[in-house]
Amino acid sequence: MDITTTSPGLNETRSRDTAPGIVVYVCRSCRSEADPNPNADPRPGATLAQAAVTLGQAEGVDIRSVNCLANCKRGLSAAMRSADGWSYIFGSLSEDAAPDLLVGARLLSSAPDGLMPWRGRPDILKRGLVARIPPLNFTEETP
Numbered sequence: 001m002d003i004t005t006t007s008p009g010l011n012e013t014r015s016r017d018t019a020p021g022i023v024v025y026v027c028r029s030c031r032s033e034a035d036p037n038p039n040a041d042p043r044p045g046a047t048l049a050q051a052a053v054t055l056g057q058a059e060g061v062d063i064r065s066v067n068c069l070a071n072c073k074r075g076l077s078a079a080m081r082s083a084d085g086w087s088y089i090f091g092s093l094s095e096d097a098a099p100d101l102l103v104g105a106r107l108l109s110s111a112p113d114g115l116m117p118w119r120g121r122p123d124i125l126k127r128g129l130v131a132r133i134p135p136l137n138f139t140e141e142t143p
């Protein structure tokens, strides 16, 4: 079966992928660090996730909503997975951080060494960095 004839939407998405090899997962369940009101509706994480998914669709970056990233005590959270490079966990994001996530995804996608460069990285992705995770094939010489 020729998938191109059955999935034109998929091909369309791939052809305008502006951060190839990157998927951003945004937690839709996070509460605000400043105001962790359990009854907030919508939750601040849901607001960020919806805005990021919508912006990603408009600008060709694969951004997906996820229920929880187990980073709940660090405020609004997102994970940035890289097919070949390092992956990142961020916390302490704001509800309006969607554009910053797109900038970060594009930086990581175009990084020749697979590491998101510090230069050009949005401040919120500097302050909110929780951890980075090496790619599967990574090994490091030890003395």
Ligand code: FES
Binding pocket: 027, 028, 029, 030, 031, 045, 067, 068, 069, 070, 071, 072, 077
């Ligand atoms: S609720 Fe968002 S990381 Fe757990």
